[in-house]
Structures are given as structure tokens and as C-alpha cells.
Amino acid sequence: MHVDGMDLLRELETKAEGIARCHGCAESNDSARAPLCHHPEMAVSERTEYRIEPVDLASADDTLLRELNDLQNEIAHERAPEEPPIALEVLALRVRNRPGFLKMREWIVRAPAGQLVARGFIARWEADTNQHLRDANIDVAPAHRRRGVAKRLLREIVDAAGSSDDIVIEFAANDRVPASEAFLRRIGAHETLRTHINQVPIAEIDRGLVHEWAMLDPTGYRLVWIDGDVPEELMGNVIVAYDTMNTAPRGEAMEDWHSTPDLIRQFDRSRNATGRLRRLLLAIEDATGATAGFTEMSHDPLTPHLLGQGGTAVVPSHRGRGIGKWLKATMLERVLDEWPGATLVRTGNADANAPMLAINTRLGFRPAWATIVYEVNIADARRYAGSVPV
Ligand SMILES: CC(C)(COP(=O)(O)OP(=O)(O)OC[C@H]1O[C@@H](n2cnc3c(N)ncnc32)[C@H](O)[C@@H]1OP(=O)(O)O)[C@@H](O)C(=O)NCCC(=O)NCCS
Incomplete structure (x- = not known):
């Protein structure tokens, strides 16, 4: 809506970037939809033993938010090492005070030893337009990449996206982290807008x-x-x-x-x-x-x-x-x-x-740095997510 969507999510949460865009949520009002061979209680992946947990950050305690903030700072450091880390208080205030029309579903992933190593979310902005549009993001700590963690988070995201066939999920890739575009192309997404963070x-x-x-x-x-x-x-x-x-x-x-x-x-x-x-x-x-x-x-x-x-x-x-x-x-x-x-x-x-x-x-x-908007049609996302071995 008025300003650019994924950036509002960032602005609302941690990375005090200038632009904000508006849309978001992700209410999975789709109990009627067949899940992608996935059951919420099947939290432990036999293949990787990474454990995916749904979370509600608005009501999460400081311990969880601190773990999440550490992950986000690690991800942000990879993208912009010159930036100072963001304080826990910033994340806590933002996730606890999201605007009501931003509807989010989110998950964390824990490694076998218990530490938080990844996070994913999908969001929809409740409005009179763009109800087919979702924003999503996946962050996996560098030491835990190429083990299928993002794939599994994508399955949750696709499951929560909704049942309609016109849904499009937007992701934002970053040119300083080549894995982000490689991953998005692999899941069937394509670039639709190239933007830059510009600063003086x-x-x-x-x-x-x-x-x-x-x-x-x-x-x-x-x-x-x-x-x-x-x-x-x-x-x-x-x-x-x-x-x-x-x-x-x-x-x-x-x-x-x-x-x-x-x-x-x-x-x-x-x-x-x-x-x-x-x-x-x-x-x-x-x-x-x-x-x-x-x-x-x-x-x-x-x-x-x-x-x-x-x-x-x-x-x-x-x-x-x-x-x-x-x-x-x-x-x-x-x-x-x-x-x-x-x-x-x-x-x-x-x-x-x-x-x-x-x-x-x-x-x-x-x-x-460049922020590149990628979009994936729900059919392509379901196809890729459905192909994930369980
Ligand atoms: C992008 C990111 C989420 C991928 O996480 P990951 O857990 O390593 O991804 P997975 O192991 O689940 O890989 C999923 C698929 O993407 C491919 N892929 C992932 N990273 C890749 C890379 N660097 N180069 C080529 N292919 C890659 C995998 O080969 C796999 O394909 P397959 O289904 O054929 O096996 C991770 O690199 C990351 O957190 N980057 C920083 C955050 C970011 O940029 N997020 C924006 C994208 S949402």
C-alpha cells in the first residue's frame, strides 16, 4: 500500500530501514484445504532432526525474542557487516505492537541441540485489495544452510498461505547473499522488481x-x-x-x-x-x-x-x-x-x-545493497513444497 510491503515488515520488526510497504498477513483461514502431507504435530523431521515450531511473537517471552534477535542480527551482519546490531528492545516493541490489519503466521526452527537456527513467516495485509498477495521470508543461520531447513519452512508457509489458487507469495532477496536468489529461483519464484537500499x-x-x-x-x-x-x-x-x-x-x-x-x-x-x-x-x-x-x-x-x-x-x-x-x-x-x-x-x-x-x-x-522482489505463484510453490521428502 502506500509504501513498499516487505520493508514495512522489516521496519515493523527490526531493521530500521527507510521505506515501508504495506501488506501482509497470512491467516490460514483454510481448514478446508488439504495440507501438503504435513501434520502440525509432526514437528521433528526424521531426515534432519531440525524441529519446526509455530510461534506467536506478539505473546512470546523475552527469552525467545532474544534468541530470535540474535539470529536476525547474524543474518543482518551477513548482509551489512558495517551495521551495528539491533537491540532486543527494538524487536520486542515491534512484534508486540504490530498493526491489527497485519496478519502473520510464523515459525522458528531449532537444531537438534536446541538452539534457534531459522525463522520463517508469511503475512497478509487485511484490506479491500491485494487479498491474493502474501509476503514471506525465510532466514536460516549460515552454519545450518543446505540441509533442507528452508524447504521445510516453505512447506509451512505454503500450507498457511490459503486455499485459493490465485495466491502469489512475494519474497525479498538480497544481492549480498547469493543464496537468497538461488533458493528463490529453485522454488519457482521469478524476479519482478529490482530495488536498492540507498543511503547517504x-x-x-x-x-x-x-x-x-x-x-x-x-x-x-x-x-x-x-x-x-x-x-x-x-x-x-x-x-x-x-x-x-x-x-x-x-x-x-x-x-x-x-x-x-x-x-x-x-x-x-x-x-x-x-x-x-x-x-x-x-x-x-x-x-x-x-x-x-x-x-x-x-x-x-x-x-x-x-x-x-x-x-x-x-x-x-x-x-x-x-x-x-x-x-x-x-x-x-x-x-x-x-x-x-x-x-x-x-x-x-x-x-x-x-x-x-x-x-x-x-x-x-x-x-x-539491492533488494530484489521475487514472486511465486501458489501452484509453483505447492509443487516445490509438495516435493519435499518427509
Ligand atoms: C536462502 C536461504 C533461506 C536458504 O536456506 P537453506 O536452508 O540453505 O535452503 P535449503 O537447504 O532448504 O535448500 C532449498 C533448495 O534451494 C537450493 N539452494 C539453497 N541455497 C542455495 C545456494 N546457495 N545455491 C544454489 N542453490 C541453493 C537447494 O539446493 C535446495 O534445492 P533442492 O530442493 O533441489 O534440494 C538461506 O541461504 C538464508 O537464510 N539466506 C539469508 C536470508 C535470505 O536471503 N532470505 C531471503 C530468501 S527468503
């Missing part, structure tokens, strides 16, 4: 250019800040702003998302409960009061080095007047003063998003 050290931002763009002040528009929750009188403007993200490049299976007041309230509640801060800037057309564009940045005091540049969009009929540059520069000027402890601004952009990259590149953003 704050010390390298061209403050002169930022100031120049912040002064653009295109005729006929004004800026409005939203610092906390979205006020009722701006709800309609924010919905238009978020829905303009539907014009950004996206994967094949995704339909337009439609934001609602309830969804925005859930985001506000979830963000407040985790202690994250957000600044939302709207460009409003003076004559009509209509939304012309927006940009959004967030900051988690528990990951103080990082500022997350979230969605930015200009409504198509208002493009070509410098509103994008004006919004981004005005936002940067403010948050660099307001959150001075940060050293890095991070965002995520589709490689095909030339207009956004044109702005970001001039501000100093450079690619850090």
Missing part, C-alpha cells in the same frame, strides 16, 4: 543544495506538517498522499492499495507504542486544498544512527513544478536539526524509479 552519510549531504531546494516555494502551494498522529481534518489529504504511492514502480502481482482512516490510525498506534517518531510533510494546493504531494521520515531513538526516509510522492497532475525537491529538502533541513544524533539517511527505491532517483542521487544517496 549525513556529513556528506550537500547542505547548500538542500537549502536551495527548500527555498523553491512553488507558486500556488503551501506546506503542512504532521508531527504526531494524523489529525482528523487532514485525514483525507493523507489518504490521497499515501495512495499516490500506487504510481511508484512495483511487482507484478500487486494491485493498488487504498488507505483508510482506520489503517492510518493503526499505523499511528503502532508507531507510538514502539516509540518511533515520524514527521509527515504535505504539499497542499492553495486554491483547492487538494494534496499535491508528501514526504515522510521516521526515527527510532533505539537506532539513533539512522533516519528513515519513507515514502515520497507527487500527485501526477502536480508534477514538474519542483514539488518533490521542495518537499524532500524542507524535510531534510528540519530533521537534520531535530535528530542531530543520526549519521545516516536510508531509503529504498525501485531501480526503475528515475524521477525519485534523480532527486536522491543529487542529494548524495548511493546504493548500499
Whole structure:
């Protein structure tokens, strides 16, 4: 929905990345569907003796979350060794305060000696569109790879995905970990969108250019800040702003998302409960009061080095007047003063998003790593998962 989905999952959970996308869940409302020769009580795989357990992280205790956080830090370190580890508190706050419309099913895997070595989830965002779409992810600790652990987690994911035949599962691969694309191709998934995490050290931002763009002040528009929750009188403007993200490049299976007041309230509640801060800037057309564009940045005091540049969009009929540059520069000027402890601004952009990259590149953003969206049709996923020997 407004911003990019898998990244919202990350943003909600651990990796304080800039972009967020919105969809998710995974309610397995499919008791009618024949499971793939799998029974929940058959937790111990005879072949590997790895044990798969369903978990509900929202109610999990700190001991389990600490094990999971250690795994996630190990996985994150492989992808970005330069990043500091994320504190347990970040994960705990996020999994305990997920928005209600995010429906997740998740599993952990324990090695024979009992240690937590892998995690998988599938998610669906309860909404009026995209109910065929699922987000999923599998992480296996490096020392436990190539032993069929991901295959077995995939079987759980496929089982929980739902009974309908139009389901598409999205995964996000990473170019710094070649196994992720190799695995996804093996299960029958194909690449549908290439994106990069782009970032700029704050010390390298061209403050002169930022100031120049912040002064653009295109005729006929004004800026409005939203610092906390979205006020009722701006709800309609924010919905238009978020829905303009539907014009950004996206994967094949995704339909337009439609934001609602309830969804925005859930985001506000979830963000407040985790202690994250957000600044939302709207460009409003003076004559009509209509939304012309927006940009959004967030900051988690528990990951103080990082500022997350979230969605930015200009409504198509208002493009070509410098509103994008004006919004981004005005936002940067403010948050660099307001959150001075940060050293890095991070965002995520589709490689095909030339207009956004044109702005970001001039501000100093450079690619850090690629995040590649892969999609697999449920039929292909079932075929691969069903072929797993038990
Ligand atoms: C991708 C990942 C989950 C694979 O986990 P795994 O437990 O090693 O995978 P499995 O042993 O179950 O292998 C499943 C299939 O993928 C293939 N595969 C897995 N890693 C591979 C690699 N590096 N190169 C080629 N093929 C690979 C396996 O050969 C196997 O194929 P088969 O069914 O023909 O036997 C793991 O490498 C990982 O955690 N990477 C980091 C996290 C990540 O990138 N996740 C994103 C993808 S969801």
C-alpha cells in the first residue's frame, strides 16, 4: 500500500530501514484445504532432526525474542557487516505492537541441540485489495544452510498461505547473499522488481543544495506538517498522499492499495507504542486544498544512527513544478536539526524509479545493497513444497 510491503515488515520488526510497504498477513483461514502431507504435530523431521515450531511473537517471552534477535542480527551482519546490531528492545516493541490489519503466521526452527537456527513467516495485509498477495521470508543461520531447513519452512508457509489458487507469495532477496536468489529461483519464484537500499552519510549531504531546494516555494502551494498522529481534518489529504504511492514502480502481482482512516490510525498506534517518531510533510494546493504531494521520515531513538526516509510522492497532475525537491529538502533541513544524533539517511527505491532517483542521487544517496522482489505463484510453490521428502 502506500509504501513498499516487505520493508514495512522489516521496519515493523527490526531493521530500521527507510521505506515501508504495506501488506501482509497470512491467516490460514483454510481448514478446508488439504495440507501438503504435513501434520502440525509432526514437528521433528526424521531426515534432519531440525524441529519446526509455530510461534506467536506478539505473546512470546523475552527469552525467545532474544534468541530470535540474535539470529536476525547474524543474518543482518551477513548482509551489512558495517551495521551495528539491533537491540532486543527494538524487536520486542515491534512484534508486540504490530498493526491489527497485519496478519502473520510464523515459525522458528531449532537444531537438534536446541538452539534457534531459522525463522520463517508469511503475512497478509487485511484490506479491500491485494487479498491474493502474501509476503514471506525465510532466514536460516549460515552454519545450518543446505540441509533442507528452508524447504521445510516453505512447506509451512505454503500450507498457511490459503486455499485459493490465485495466491502469489512475494519474497525479498538480497544481492549480498547469493543464496537468497538461488533458493528463490529453485522454488519457482521469478524476479519482478529490482530495488536498492540507498543511503547517504549525513556529513556528506550537500547542505547548500538542500537549502536551495527548500527555498523553491512553488507558486500556488503551501506546506503542512504532521508531527504526531494524523489529525482528523487532514485525514483525507493523507489518504490521497499515501495512495499516490500506487504510481511508484512495483511487482507484478500487486494491485493498488487504498488507505483508510482506520489503517492510518493503526499505523499511528503502532508507531507510538514502539516509540518511533515520524514527521509527515504535505504539499497542499492553495486554491483547492487538494494534496499535491508528501514526504515522510521516521526515527527510532533505539537506532539513533539512522533516519528513515519513507515514502515520497507527487500527485501526477502536480508534477514538474519542483514539488518533490521542495518537499524532500524542507524535510531534510528540519530533521537534520531535530535528530542531530543520526549519521545516516536510508531509503529504498525501485531501480526503475528515475524521477525519485534523480532527486536522491543529487542529494548524495548511493546504493548500499539491492533488494530484489521475487514472486511465486501458489501452484509453483505447492509443487516445490509438495516435493519435499518427509
Ligand atoms: C536462502 C536461504 C533461506 C536458504 O536456506 P537453506 O536452508 O540453505 O535452503 P535449503 O537447504 O532448504 O535448500 C532449498 C533448495 O534451494 C537450493 N539452494 C539453497 N541455497 C542455495 C545456494 N546457495 N545455491 C544454489 N542453490 C541453493 C537447494 O539446493 C535446495 O534445492 P533442492 O530442493 O533441489 O534440494 C538461506 O541461504 C538464508 O537464510 N539466506 C539469508 C536470508 C535470505 O536471503 N532470505 C531471503 C530468501 S527468503
